[in-house]
Amino acid sequence: MARAITPRRKAFNTALAWLIGLAIFFPILWTFLTSFKTEATAIADPPVWFFFDWTTENYSVVQERSGYFRYFWNSVLISVGSTLLGLIIAVPAAWSMAFVPARRTKDILMWMLSTKMLPAVGVLVPIYLIFRDLGILDNVWGLVFVLMMINLPIIVWMLYTYFREIPGEILEAARMDGATLKSEILYVLAPMAVPGIASTVLLNIILAWNEAFWTLNLTAAQSAPLTAFIASYSSPEGLFYAKLSAASTMAIAPILVMGWFSQKQLVRGLTFGAVK
Amino acid sequence: MATAHSRAAARIMIAPATVLLLGWMLIPLCMTLYYSFQRYRLLTPDNRGWVGFRNYERFLTNPAFQDALINTLLLVLGVLVITVVLGVLLAILLDQPMFGQGIVRILVIAPFFVMPTVSALVWKNMFMNPVNGLFAYAFEAVGLQPYDFLSQAPLASIIGIVAWQWLPFATLILLTAIQSLNSEQMEAAEMDGAGPIQRFIYITLPHLGRAITVVILIQTIFLLSIFAEILVTTNGGPGTASTNLTYLVYAESLLSFDVGEGSAGGVVAIILANIVAIFLMRMIGKNLDA
Numbered sequence: 001m002a003r004a005i006t007p008r009r010k011a012f013n014t015a016l017a018w019l020i021g022l023a024i025f026f027p028i029l030w031t032f033l034t035s036f037k038t039e040a041t042a043i044a045d046p047p048v049w050f051f052f053d054w055t056t057e058n059y060s061v062v063q064e065r066s067g068y069f070r071y072f073w074n075s076v077l078i079s080v081g082s083t084l085l086g087l088i089i090a091v092p093a094a095w096s097m098a099f100v101p102a103r104r105t106k107d108i109l110m111w112m113l114s115t116k117m118l119p120a121v122g123v124l125v126p127i128y129l130i131f132r133d134l135g136i137l138d139n140v141w142g143l144v145f146v147l148m149m150i151n152l153p154i155i156v157w158m159l160y161t162y163f164r165e166i167p168g169e170i171l172e173a174a175r176m177d178g179a180t181l182k183s184e185i186l187y188v189l190a191p192m193a194v195p196g197i198a199s200t201v202l203l204n205i206i207l208a209w210n211e212a213f214w215t216l217n218l219t220a221a222q223s224a225p226l227t228a229f230i231a232s233y234s235s236p237e238g239l240f241y242a243k244l245s246a247a248s249t250m251a252i253a254p255i256l257v258m259g260w261f262s263q264k265q266l267v268r269g270l271t272f273g274a275v276k
Numbered sequence: 277m278a279t280a281h282s283r284a285a286a287r288i289m290i291a292p293a294t295v296l297l298l299g300w301m302l303i304p305l306c307m308t309l310y311y312s313f314q315r316y317r318l319l320t321p322d323n324r325g326w327v328g329f330r331n332y333e334r335f336l337t338n339p340a341f342q343d344a345l346i347n348t349l350l351l352v353l354g355v356l357v358i359t360v361v362l363g364v365l366l367a368i369l370l371d372q373p374m375f376g377q378g379i380v381r382i383l384v385i386a387p388f389f390v391m392p393t394v395s396a397l398v399w400k401n402m403f404m405n406p407v408n409g410l411f412a413y414a415f416e417a418v419g420l421q422p423y424d425f426l427s428q429a430p431l432a433s434i435i436g437i438v439a440w441q442w443l444p445f446a447t448l449i450l451l452t453a454i455q456s457l458n459s460e461q462m463e464a465a466e467m468d469g470a471g472p473i474q475r476f477i478y479i480t481l482p483h484l485g486r487a488i489t490v491v492i493l494i495q496t497i498f499l500l501s502i503f504a505e506i507l508v509t510t511n512g513g514p515g516t517a518s519t520n521l522t523y524l525v526y527a528e529s530l531l532s533f534d535v536g537e538g539s540a541g542g543v544v545a546i547i548l549a550n551i552v553a554i555f556l557m558r559m560i561g562k563n564l565d566a
Contacts, residue, residue: 005373014374020366021383024443028386030410031398043408046417093293096286108294110561115301117553119501121522122546125529125539126307149300156293181285210391212504213522217530227504230393234400234508241402248394259389260382267452270494272560275449275487 028252035059035245042241058246066229068247075225075251077140078215079208082147083201086155089148091197094159095189099168109160113272116153120213131218140223143215147208154207155200158269162196199265202258209255226251308546311539318533331540335528341541343516344524347431348548351520352499354435355442356492363446363491364484368476370447371454381451388444392504399437400426400509430510430518437505442498446491453487454480486559493556500549521545 022029034042036054062068097105127146128137136142166189174188212227219228230251233244259266267275315327335341370381387395403409404425412422425433457480465475503522506512512519512527519527525545529538 010373010375013369013372014376017369017372017374017380018376020369021380024440025383025386027395027398027403027440028390030402031394034402045413047410047413089292089296092289096289100282100286102283102286106561108290110557112293112297113560114553114557115297117497117549117556118301118305119522119542119545119549121501121503121525122542122549123304123308124526125311125535125542126304128530129307129535130304149296152293152297181282206389210389212392213501216393216504216507217526227391227393230391230397231504231508233397239401239405239408241408244397244401248398252390252394255391256386256389259385263381263385263448266385266388267449270445271449271490275452275490 028256031245031248033245034241035249037242037245039240039242042245058242059250062243062247062250068229068250071224071226071229072250074140074223075209075227078143078147078225079205081141081144082151082208083155083204085144086148086152086204087197087201090152090155090159094156094163095185097156097160098163098166099171109157112153112156116150120150124217127214128217137218138220138222138224143218143223143225146214146218147211150211150214151204151207154269154272155204157272158200158203158265159193159196161268161272162200163193165196166192199262200269202262203265203269206255206259206262305546308539308542311535312543314536314539316535318535327536331536332544335537335540335544340516340519340524344519344521347516347518348500348520348522350431351435351438351502352496354432355439355499356495358435358439359442359446359495360488360491362443363450364481364488366443366447367450367454368480370451385444385448387441388448390441392441393508395441396437396505396508399433399440404433426510427514430514434502434505434509434518437509438499438502441505442495445495449491450484450487453484457483489559493552493559496552497549497556500545500552521548 033050035058036056037048037052038055038057041048041052097109131137131139131142134142170188170192171184174184179188209225210227212231215225215227216231219225224232230247233247312331313326313328314324314331316324366384370377370384374380401409403411406412406422406424409422411425415422461479462475465479470478501522502520503526506518506520506523507526510518512523516524521541522545525538525541528534528541532538
């Protein structure tokens, strides 16, 4: 039961929380509004809020001048590709760790997690040189591989915590009834595992989409995803606020929506189950 | 009961993930170690040879290293203090009954999903720019001189930007933890005459202890590797005023093409991160048994 609370107190809470919430959200809102202004309105003094001639010109200009959708497509390929590839490798591993735990399962899990603690910059030089020698610098598939590797521990962990909640007795029952390993996975486990897998996919697409160390260091013109494209606005093009805003809005909108849907999984995924 | 058959199958299923991760970790790590003892510059790749600890000596005695180390600490601590303190307060507020709680929560966590290059550039250009930024207008409106945030207080400005990105993470996790607080305990304390501050100190804070530790440790891992925000706002400058360890190693290896010294810096970064990692792993490991 929630504790009793006076209406005045509730009104105060509401006002304060909305004020803070809007303040935190404001930069995103401002970017969104600015993306529909002309360059002149974007730097008008005093700033213009809602009442201006809304235009979608910036969006078409960003696409025409720099071929925005190429970068967008690279981001999609890299984030979805690395997540799916990671899933193919992680599902069997997490499945067996959750249902056929061995003496060393915990050690393996902890060790996998520890690879995540390795700072990227510590292996920047060798990865860069290996990529250069293999000729896959500025190659989308090279990045798919790298991002798959850096997120693999998180994928295994998240799947493991979800799979562990599936009651093992059901599997035993299926085995008693003569289910083979294949049918056990396909008909018993899969339907129960789908929600966990879906949230794992969601969180990892978000993480890969926003990854900004390897995507900046291993790409140039060809395979650059949105993180690198936006970075190219750092100077002097970034001073065209309306276009910067249009490019930014398109870069964050899809992931913002996905993120809002995955709030709960976020906590679980990013704390490796330490906070639920 | 797991049969011998399924146990063998299990081992085969773990193998790809384990082997890949092992390779991903060991091969570059060994190469970094190897290069760190070598003279190897990409501009003069033929002039290679063993130099013992000279790369480490050069990296550690480089004045930029001391700046970078201090900046890294300030960046990590600054963001941690801001996000944890504000995060606790915000989580308590969001836990109160109110109208539109779900929407407020969505607004608050939004910055976490903004890619680092976007948030850094939006803050740099549209807010902190001394001519056209919103802050410049605001300063002007109250009769103050515009302030050039990124050249006069580069590190503090970056701390602000990064804190904006990570406050949602801290808030979300602390909120999750607060919601598992037993309300009967709160009521009992209230009936015994404990004021709001006493309840906060003796009930809420101890309950949040674990979540706060997790927030601090996980954020530290990520904050030690802040890179994109520095790259697109200040390039580590002016001078080394906003260079952190990650950015310094990047600059040594990919801007100065000094593989040897860059690798030595990489090893130093790994050692520092590992000190934090050990604590984090203990926390998570304990939870695995529970």
